[in-house]
Each structure stands twice: as structure tokens, then as C-alpha cells.
Amino acid sequence: MTEALGGWTLAALGEPGKVRPVVTAPAQVLGGGGAEVDPLSDEVVRLAADLVATMRSAPGCVGLAAPQVGVAAQMFAVDVTGHPKSVTVHGTFVLCNAKLVEASRWRPGREGCMSVPDLTGDVKRASRVTVEGVLPGTGQPVRLATDGFEARALQHEIDHCAGLLFLDRVAGAHAIYQRKVYL
């Protein structure tokens, strides 16, 4: 297993992706969880490119999971490059069938989500994680250790793939808020 992303780049996905509409709660696809995918299939590679394109089309968005574009599949795109809270940054990447294998140093933070556009919530997440998954296009398994904001983003997206929203993890009854700042 590769310890990090190795030489994987978006070139592994071929053509640039297309921007897809983002699904918002209470759409059923957000609550059902996703099936594991074949990272070498044409359909999965195309979806990976579309996730990157859709994520990049939304200002401030640092992650997007397949259920958020209406596909019940275990894959997501992440890119926290340039975010002020980022410490370790692995650039733009897509993971298939990702699992959280280590998590420590839990910290609270306020999260918003493109699929829950009008609310934010306080969620406790691990600030150090190790995630295992498979890269689309190459099928290369990876083991990714990261921290800070990238760790939070990975946990948020893995939750999407399991049918969970940040609303399922808020700290308490008074930990959700009307969203006040629209990027």
C-alpha cells in the first residue's frame, strides 16, 4: 500500500469533468449511504472527474461526495489547498471506498455543507486521522495520514458516503444555527 498519494494526479481521470447539480437535504440519496465502487470502471472515473469539477465550481467548497451529486457511491473529492485552517495539504484528490482507520485529538468546529445550505452546526472531529482508500483511474490503494482541516474534511466526506450529514453529529440540541454567511 502506498503511504501517500504517490504520483497520482487528475490526469489519471482523463478528460476534465462536468459540473453536476448538487443535491440538498432531505433528498433520500443523502441518507442511504453509498455502495463500494470499482475504481477502474469508466463510470467511476468519469464521476471522479465530475466531483472535482463540481467542487471547484462552488466557491469555498473543499470537499464533495458522490451522494451530493445524487450518486449513492463511496467516493469523494477533497482539496483544502489555501484554506487558512489547513496544516497538512495533499492537494486535489479523489478517494474510492475510503475508511477511517485511525482518529485522535478530537476538536470541535463549526461546519457547513453544500447539501444543507441554510444551517451550520458544531461538530467534534478528530484532528489527526489516517484514512485508507483507493485512487480512481489507477486502482492504487493508499494510506493517508493528515491533520487539522484536511482531517475534518475527510471525516465529513466519509460520513456522506455512509449516509450521514453533519446534522447527525452535532454536539447538542443548541448546536445548529441558521447559516449567516454565504460564500
Next chain:
Amino acid sequence: MSELAITVIGPDRPGIVADVAGLLAGLGANLTDSTMTRLRGHFAMTLVCSGPAVAEAEAALAPLSVDGQLVSTVREVRPDGPQNPAGEPYVVSVHGADRLGIVAAVTRVLAEAGGNVTDLTTRLTGPLYVLVAEVDLPAGSAAGVSTRLGEVATALEVGITLRPAGSDLL
């Protein structure tokens, strides 16, 4: 369709929420936004619902007050209430020895800056008084508010922090 603001307060006991929600559901009232908590042993709830008329809701909730414990009020509100222009979200935390006027002094600073308090909780536990407030501040005003809060903190001999509450879009 009318929209009602309803409050219920009284000594806490199990089942208040179920009773109130059940009575309103029986009327066909749809609960939209609500907040409920316990304040020094009193259960307090405020909710907005749509559907019934004021008189219908008052009649339905009347059984709650028969034993003189719970008090409920019902009034009609305009749907979607007034929308204040969005500011920058901040959290104010205050903690220190209890004394008269902490809430008044802190919220006066926020009001003078044009800030809108959107949520506020205070708790007194033993000698410790804690205030946590969410406030929308006008763009660019936070530094000045922070300075003024510092002056209030010195005068009241409490600790006050002001920090951004902006969420991250994931």
C-alpha cells in the same frame, strides 16, 4: 394559513414536550422552529407553528394550565418574520463572579455597534456567572467591539472573549 408563536413555561417534569406537541398535533398544527430548555428547574419552550387560529390553540393548550403549574401564551406572528441584514457571525463568552448588570453591559456594547444578538444563554452555578451569545456584527466592527468589551470586562472584573463563529463549507 396563520403562524403562531407559543410559549410554555413551568416547573420541569417528564412529558411536557410530548403533551404540548401532542395537543398541537391534534389541531393539525405544524411545528416549524422551536427551542426548549430548562432554566433553574423551570422548563421553558418557545415555538412557532402554522395551521390553527389563536383561539383554537389557546383552547387546545388550556388543559396544561388546569393545575396552575404550566403557563402558555399564544399569539399570531407574521410568516417569515422580519429579516435583518446578515452581518459577520461572532461568539461572545463572558465568565466571572456574579454581579448585577453583566448582561446589560455586554449587550449594550453589542447594540451600540449595531450588532444583533441572535442567541444568548446565561448560567449561574455557584458563584460563577457565564454568558455565551451569538451576535451578528456589522462588517469591520469586530476590532472596535473587542476593545469596548475589554473595557467592560475590566469594569465588571470578568473575562470576555470575542471570536469569529464562521463555519467551514465542507
